[in-house]
Amino acid sequence: MAVYTEIGDDDLRGFIALYDIGEVLSCKGIAEGVENSNFLLTTERGNFILTLYEKRVARGDLPFFIALMDHLAHHGVACPTPVRARDGEALRELCGRPAAIVTFLNGMWPRRIEPFHCAALGAALARLHCAGASFAMTRPNDLGVAGWRPLYEACAGRIDGFLPGLGGELGEELALFESSWPRDLPQGVVHADLFPDNVFFRDHELSGLIDFYFACTDFLAYDIAVCLNAWCFEPDLSFNVTKARLLVGHYRAERKLDAAELAALPILARGSALRFLLTRLYDWLNQPAGALVRPKDPLEYVKKLRFHRGIADPSWYGIDAGGG
């Protein structure tokens, strides 16, 4: 949770006056989002989210994120829609930072994952991938295989201090992925960070997806792998095959998976576990004094990585390995 920048009331009124959204009634920093400062903005027209992009998000990437949300929202994906000011611009500046207003999505993210959440997630993810097929812009995945070694090197000498032997273990994983990461799987726009706190539900209905600030162009099946890690392990880190089967099954009802994608799921899930492990490890080892955000425990992803290492084929996830 984080609000890194405080907005002066005069600055805010001047900013909002550029939009056709009525007078500001309230603007409160919200304790969500680790990368940016987010405010729940209430105007005469209702609730909106105002985001100030802090330095962890590259300015050059913002037009991609804004255009993507705009594209998806106009292609039937329930996600925040950037609100344009009167001059047509959705990406502006406030308090010296890039800033955007997006529509407010109703719903809450699930704290306790149940199987129905995974079913709805799978369908929504496939629809996101299908809607993204007509999106023209691309963005490389900074946190794809090529981005893992720099993270690893930045931590390398200190990894064993976190968990003895882990440095060598991760070095071997990394070498494996660098040599045998899949090629030629279907690519497109992926969310790349679809954890439960980015998926809103109203009762049993999925009401929207948020936080597209890791979105990029990568294997579509990689997004499924991220979700297997983020949604299908129980709190005790046992793997729930019912959830995985529902997630992948409902995905396939909306978008076919070919045999190569299915076969790649174990290595993609293992690689995705390393990706989150490395960023968590980096944040863990580089906590600034007085930080407002507690880093997430890397150990969870050590265990997930080891789990996937033992998977011979996708049927072990409870997934029907037949194509289609």
Added chain:
Amino acid sequence: MAVYTEIGDDDLRGFIALYDIGEVLSCKGIAEGVENSNFLLTTERGNFILTLYEKRVARGDLPFFIALMDHLAHHGVACPTPVRARDGEALRELCGRPAAIVTFLNGMWPRRIEPFHCAALGAALARLHCAGASFAMTRPNDLGVAGWRPLYEACAGRIDGFLPGLGGELGEELALFESSWPRDLPQGVVHADLFPDNVFFRDHELSGLIDFYFACTDFLAYDIAVCLNAWCFEPDLSFNVTKARLLVGHYRAERKLDAAELAALPILARGSALRFLLTRLYDWLNQPAGALVRPKDPLEYVKKLRFHRGIADPSWYGIDAGGG
């Protein structure tokens, strides 16, 4: 900023079902309030604030706070109104903590104080005091003179480490207040913490007062003294007599100040400076590791305390010292 407790979506739905406020559409932790966990709750009926009371607020005091907000809201003070559940209760339990829903107040607190803010504040404070006159409950001020020595003792050995010589200086102040704090001034319900972040404005209009969790029974003029400290110093800690004159002048237009109250303002302001200095010093010297809240700098209140020590009579604040 703080959200100390995370509410499960199932728990929340069960809780909200006890009220007549429609279905929950959203519930986001907000980065305001140091003592409690606050959530901006959106339901089919609009926005509300849901507060979970954390351990710094004594459970036994909650009925006083809830009844006070209820009383004031029904006597013309713009402040959060506790929302009663269907059984008539406003104070309930959620996630093992006392919890209440209050109405949402439009407005924003001013980041840069201008004279008109002080004028509106003075009038609102007087109206709060008048409305409180018919409130039957009482609550002693835990952070009144009698509460300062325990705080001082808890810090004593370490104060000079913060600022050399400050320990002795504060000891002398404390002894002075203990011997010559005013008696017999008009008493009633005071807010006792009316800092700018507790006062909302819409443009030039004061739209409401929030955060009554230090409210208690004390000298009404003590509230003015708190406001002189919180609103009338510039960022460079020079004292702005125009702001003080507007604050007290607009107060007196709504509620007369007698000669004893006026004469007491310098010592009340000096004592109020010590009160905030001691709590800030205590928090500064007792920062828990990994705290989510950065303590406020005590030095600001050292300087304010010293300023008031040099004040001979209220005319030095720019205040007309005649009674009435």
